[in-house]
Amino acid sequence: MTEKVGVYICHCGTNIAGPVDVAEVARWAKENLKGVALARDYRFMCSSLGQEIIQEDIKNEGLTRVVVAACSPHLHEKTFRSACSKMGLNPYLTQMASIREQVSWVTEDRAAATEKAKMMVAGAVRRVQLQVELQPTEVPVNPNTLVVGGGIAGIQASLELADAGYHVFMVEREPSIGGHMAQFDKTFPTLDCAACILTPKMSDVGLHENIELLSYAEVESVSGYVGSFDVRVRKKARYIIEDACTGCGICIEKCPKKVVDEVFEVGLGYRKAVYRPFPQAVPKFPVIDKETCIYFERGTCKACEKFCPTEAIDFEQTDSYVDLNVGNIIMATGYDLFDCTKIPQYGYGRLANVFTNLEFERLCNAAGPTEGRIVLRDGVTEPKSIGIIHCVGSRDKNYHPYCSAVCCMSALKFGHLAMEKTGAEVYSFYIDMRPLHKNYEEFYDRLLQEGMHFIRGRVAEVTDAARLPGEEGKIIIQAEDTLIGKQRRIPVDMVVLLGALQPRFDAKETGLKFGVSAGLDGWFTERHPKLDPVATMTDGVFIAGTCQGPKDIPDSVTQGAAAAARVQGMIAKGTVLIEPIVASIEEARCSGCRICNNLCPFNAIEYLEDKEVSYINAALCKGCGTCVAACPAQAISGAHFTNDQIFAEMEGLLYDVIGSNGATAKSPQPVLEPA
Amino acid sequence: MTESDFEPKIVGFLCNWCSYRAADLAGTARMKYEPNVRIIRVMCSGRVDPTFVLKALSLGADGVMLAGCHPGECHYIEQNYKTIRRFKMLKHTLRALGIEEERVRLQWASAGEGALLASAINEMVDQVRKLGPLHWSGNWMDDEGAQEAIQALPSEHAEAMEVPA
Numbered sequence: 001m002t003e004k005v006g007v008y009i010c011h012c013g014t015n016i017a018g019p020v021d022v023a024e025v026a027r028w029a030k031e032n033l034k035g036v037a038l039a040r041d042y043r044f045m046c047s048s049l050g051q052e053i054i055q056e057d058i059k060n061e062g063l064t065r066v067v068v069a070a071c072s073p074h075l076h077e078k079t080f081r082s083a084c085s086k087m088g089l090n091p092y093l094t095q096m097a098s099i100r101e102q103v104s105w106v107t108e109d110r111a112a113a114t115e116k117a118k119m120m121v122a123g124a125v126r127r128v129q130l131q132v133e134l135q136p137t138e139v140p141v142n143p144n145t146l147v148v149g150g151g152i153a154g155i156q157a158s159l160e161l162a163d164a165g166y167h168v169f170m171v172e173r174e175p176s177i178g179g180h181m182a183q184f185d186k187t188f189p190t191l192d193c194a195a196c197i198l199t200p201k202m203s204d205v206g207l208h209e210n211i212e213l214l215s216y217a218e219v220e221s222v223s224g225y226v227g228s229f230d231v232r233v234r235k236k237a238r239y240i241i242e243d244a245c246t247g248c249g250i251c252i253e254k255c256p257k258k259v260v261d262e263v264f265e266v267g268l269g270y271r272k273a274v275y276r277p278f279p280q281a282v283p284k285f286p287v288i289d290k291e292t293c294i295y296f297e298r299g300t301c302k303a304c305e306k307f308c309p310t311e312a313i314d315f316e317q318t319d320s321y322v323d324l325n326v327g328n329i330i331m332a333t334g335y336d337l338f339d340c341t342k343i344p345q346y347g348y349g350r351l352a353n354v355f356t357n358l359e360f361e362r363l364c365n366a367a368g369p370t371e372g373r374i375v376l377r378d379g380v381t382e383p384k385s386i387g388i389i390h391c392v393g394s395r396d397k398n399y400h401p402y403c404s405a406v407c408c409m410s411a412l413k414f415g416h417l418a419m420e421k422t423g424a425e426v427y428s429f430y431i432d433m434r435p436l437h438k439n440y441e442e443f444y445d446r447l448l449q450e451g452m453h454f455i456r457g458r459v460a461e462v463t464d465a466a467r468l469p470g471e472e473g474k475i476i477i478q479a480e481d482t483l484i485g486k487q488r489r490i491p492v493d494m495v496v497l498l499g500a501l502q503p504r505f506d507a508k509e510t511g512l513k514f515g516v517s518a519g520l521d522g523w524f525t526e527r528h529p530k531l532d533p534v535a536t537m538t539d540g541v542f543i544a545g546t547c548q549g550p551k552d553i554p555d556s557v558t559q560g561a562a563a564a565a566r567v568q569g570m571i572a573k574g575t576v577l578i579e580p581i582v583a584s585i586e587e588a589r590c591s592g593c594r595i596c597n598n599l600c601p602f603n604a605i606e607y608l609e610d611k612e613v614s615y616i617n618a619a620l621c622k623g624c625g626t627c628v629a630a631c632p633a634q635a636i637s638g639a640h641f642t643n644d645q646i647f648a649e650m651e652g653l654l655y656d657v658i659g660s661n662g663a664t665a666k667s668p669q670p671v672l673e674p675a
Numbered sequence: 676m677t678e679s680d681f682e683p684k685i686v687g688f689l690c691n692w693c694s695y696r697a698a699d700l701a702g703t704a705r706m707k708y709e710p711n712v713r714i715i716r717v718m719c720s721g722r723v724d725p726t727f728v729l730k731a732l733s734l735g736a737d738g739v740m741l742a743g744c745h746p747g748e749c750h751y752i753e754q755n756y757k758t759i760r761r762f763k764m765l766k767h768t769l770r771a772l773g774i775e776e777e778r779v780r781l782q783w784a785s786a787g788e789g790a791l792l793a794s795a796i797n798e799m800v801d802q803v804r805k806l807g808p809l810h811w812s813g814n815w816m817d818d819e820g821a822q823e824a825i826q827a828l829p830s831e832h833a834e835a836m837e838v839p840a
Contacts, residue, residue, distance in 0.1 A: 072699045073716070101702025102714055106793070112710040119713055517750050519785075525750070529786070537692070537750045581718065599721075601752040624751035625722030629761070641717060643724070650686060650731055653713040657684055657735030 003129045004037035006063040010045035010070035019104040021114045033125045046076050051083040058087040065128040069097040069121050090133035097124040123652030130645045134580035141227040142327035143571045151179020153545025154332035155201050156560030162210035172215045176281035185364035188413040189443035199280045206282040225619045226540030227576050231324045237317040239288035244312035247284030251304035259292045266358045269369030328540045328567040335546040338393035338499035347462040352377040354495040364417050382422045383493035387477045389459050390430040393500035400500050405550040407498035408434045415452040427453045457482045501550040523549045534563040581623035581640045587613050589635035596627040683737035683803040687714040688723045692750035693785045694742035700789030708793040709800040721754030725765040732811050738778040738803040745783040777802040
């Protein structure tokens, strides 16, 4: 059957019509390209008038295919597809040629631009005639949602969903939710106490009838697809029977073993072998740390068991598994702090009074190891001068090239707290001050007024080697002050390194588990950096908070809420359309060689033992086409990107070389007869 | 056509997620580059069967550019690693066929690297322009005996397989 193709060349005002002779392209297409029933050019094809032109032509001229040569398909493919489908033309029978982004905006010579535009139209016209009708499949959406990570982003997402009446499973790796925010003292720029604003939300999560909290648990595996993910969660053995425990804390009181708390107190404080990370922990159940518990070490003790009033201690407990089915997943897995020992010239780990940002947070925190006193490592001496070093591991090609986004504001906050609590002189060594959000600049101004010293320059070295009088017994920060163009040595009592935010150590692995890709830096990649910031390439999996990139609390909360809103949209609709751009295997041609089986990272291809052929699960297939390219028998075809369609486009693009017939007509594929 | 006014025709296969978006960005940022590369959008560089490249060259293209997300950044997690493998194989084949290395290029360009893609295109066009036309399609189709030679392959093969008594 011959197709009737309508070709529409958009002027895009003068964006295209300026550098490209659009009327000539339309005339040429009509006269030279096979199958073209009509070709028009119009000022704005994407406008409602432009769309109506196409719709009228479909009705009156009986077009069976539509080519729009305009902007990038990423911008308006949907627009033209839906305009056509309103007239009963299957949306997959349209094709765009990107003559704005790929021609008019990037080509200087008008003749060359017009020529290239013609070739691109020829490619699209050739291709569109081989395109076939495709129907997206519709699957129901399970209204339950999995939220991975119980930091502020995950908490916000869970509460939004739960308050809207939807059931949420929240999985948290640590014994308590709260994330990094629970470790902080104050939050910039308002200086709200972090605990005061966080802990009510935490207890809301703990008590909410729509939230099932799986703490001290990790996601083992994820399978399925949008609308119906099967998730297996491993609940690590707490050695506490949650149903029996009242959270009274007697076990913690009676436990004879004290160990350094490397996680919550970042090595500055102690906890017991049976512990809750902090008093307001949610859930309230403690955890017995098998590594340090005396009973697990030597086989005797069981002090906690003796004193537990509700017999909630169970030393025989093992890891258990919970299987969930959810429609959507929100990942809010957070960040790790940069290991500051990696920059030896800053002295962390070597010079006692060099601290990290998280350590300083704990020092400031009234519930922290020093009860809020900012003191040196000896635990008693108040510093008289403090140096704060920005961008430790960030904006540094040797470590992380990106900006960690929160450090400038943390520095200001630390400066304020330090001056308020100790009256110390505070020096901040910055590259650029970046107080980017609402009221941040005002906070910077306030600190300037309060007398914090700002020195613009990257620190070369932090040392205890005194060279000048007045430096003995101090830590000396050597830096170039780029505003006065001089080297400076500032002796201080305490140094705070603002370590970078970096992706979780296991982010890659986690990404693979959920089918979420990560950028070169290791942060999870959003579907679109501007227009789709919380969705990912895997439908039904959303990202929120710092797992997507460094951000502060307001931004994390925003993303948590945004992800929840996206999920609510999916649930409210009830069903989801799965893109029909998937691969399929023609059984008759499949030899069962299984070459394709291992190529799929989404496990969409399985081998049917009984039929001895491979089979692609369309619901799992993401349509990359890698298996299509690999099949030696060409038994796999990729919908909307078939070999024929791609070859046809190629022939069109090379129209000026091979002419209107195409080389394939001249050289038919040789057929090998069996000998 | 003299060598000096030869304008190479290059087919580009760009993945939907990174390099096609890089081309979008180069456009939005009005970066000017050579008009010789005509772009085909594929969902992933992993979709590019090496025979696509051979097909393009046989149709008359003077060069082929493959572009995708950086290794480790693939939107399909790891499919561009398969592109790397295939590309190596392809290069080997092309060398055997006597086609200059510079005629095919594998270029990584993330969605933010419009400038990189534009300069890679300029560089490649320049290289291919220096090499001159490939004329592969001409040579291929002018060979009168090609069909017969291909037809004769199976019998030659069978002959070669026969074990002498």
